[in-house]
Amino acid sequence: MLKHNLWFAGKSFLRMILLLIAVSIATFALVSVSPIDPLQANVGQAALGSMSEEQKEKLRSYWGVDTPPAERYINWAKDAARGDMGTSLLYRQPVMDVIKVKLANSLFLLALAWLISGALGFALGVLAGIFRGSPADKAIKGYCLVIASTPAFWLALLLLIVFGVWLKVLPIGLSVPIGMEAQDVTFLDRARHAVLPAVTLSITGVSNIALHTREKMIDIMESDYVLFARARGESLRDIVRGHALRNVLLPAMTLQFASISEIIGGSVLVEQVFSYPGLGQAAVTAGTGSDVPLLMGITLITAAIVFLGNFIANLLYGVVDPRIRRGGREG
């Protein structure tokens, strides 16, 4: 059993390394073909015009414009392999330091949205699945379909207008109050600033999870074993508690961990709307500013987070599902 687990962990680790290499190559390739000229984007046309050739040359080498992409990638990869992710060109700080700060800002937001959308989506999906065709099911389905076809940034703007501008109950952006000393910022201040982005992400995340859970729940409620449980005289409550929840938990777990990638993806847009200084916003800044080291760092970190989420789901499967737990032991 232990040997089996070690083998599984080792294989997964190897897979993650391969995935990260592939992601880094893809990201680098995309950035190299990006039409953005780093000098024009970061220094500006007017400023460039007033510079001497010498100064421009310096800038070109700073942004790495002269070096061929393949060579730049290999240089980056050599350092990355040693654990040196380089220095952000825009923030002029080590990439890892920038990511640490931004991730710390985002993590609260992401975790909150992840938990709310997961719990709410699961509950709504289960409810709709059990009472399929009922008004509750129709309402839930309708809500999910409307939300699923609504762009996240538009929803973010809507919430911002309603709660930030009209009702003035929540801040319109940023992660801390404007003009306040860093040491005076309380947890409550941070939480208040995270509410709108987190709610936006949760609302959009709910629909996907709820619709998938509903579908699974319908399958289960129509399954032979639920039919047989009814034939044995089990009440709806017994069936839901004894059979349905148990069986829907496994697909729900997969969904929940797979949704990490969607939450992170959504955060890029939502943080932009709320000017929330998190990882998503940093990714946009790095991308439009041709800050290749930072962009690579953020991409790799998020890829690793998504991978770890799926890895945890796989591990939990082995714990929760007896077919894997016992089957693996025997096989």
Add this chain to the structure above:
Amino acid sequence: MSCTNKRHILEIDELSVSFLQYENSRSSRQIELPVISKLSVSVHEGEIVAVVGSSGSGKSLLAHAILGMLPYNARTGGKIYFNGELLTPEKIREYRGGRIAFVPQSTTYLDPLMKVGEQVRGGRNSSGGKDSGRGGRPSGGRRNDPERRKKQRALFARYGLSEETDAKYPFECSGGMTRRVLLTSALMGNPELIIADEPTPGMDLALAKKSMEDFRAFADEGKGVLLITHDIELALEVADRIAVFYAGTTIEEAPVSDFASEQLLRHPYTRALWRAMPQNGFQPLPGTQPYVKDMPAGCPFGPRCENYSRECAGEIPMQRVGCGTVRCVKYHGEPLAVHEHHA
């Protein structure tokens, strides 16, 4: 006249089941697809009645219809009586798992994520009362009830299921083991009627015999078994009466003794079935049962019947002939009057 004056346990009077379906993938119009029409069959106390029909003829739906477990798009007609009492949807919800037990057909009827011992213990309490669900003890409690644990263990032991089996998940059980688990789950309550849907495939001969003996012993206590099967030889071996199921209806109900010779049987299809049995000549009947969408008017067997006449296209009532009943225009017996027992 009737050949038995025993009490009826189950009486099914002209049961019809149809499904509402969309006409085709583009249409929003629903059509009604009849799968069971005017099916009548009854089980007396002390009897095993076999409903015999070919695979895929909708036999399982009969069990589901009696137990009130048809899918939401099904419509039913006709009446079902249990111990002389009309089975309403409320009544069947009260009785199933208690006074009426079900042995399902396939091994997918067990929850893949629950240990089999726990599943068997999880049904309704043996009293068959209204205790499940609201106000009653939740099934989690019942699953750990020492009484039920003892009973489940005893039943498992009777069917050669070792103590380790209790803690096994369905995927760890062989097909034969699963069948036995399903069978024991029916016996956990104290049923008066067992509805068994193909209970024996996957069992070896000795075990199949044993479970049939158990059905026999169960029936001999003055209870009833409705055995739904495609296996006519098995039916002839254990049943008291046989109802022949053809294209969604019963065309004949006859005591097993009538199957001793072709002349004692009534309906042309039953006779053809008799001739098709290995010991009686092994003569196949050409053609297939009609599909529900192109069911002929009147007798469903008409197109394959050598004695087909114009009358066969009309309404044909079930009539009593000798100790059995038949649905065929050639006979002019007493019309079947189910309701006389309930007067």
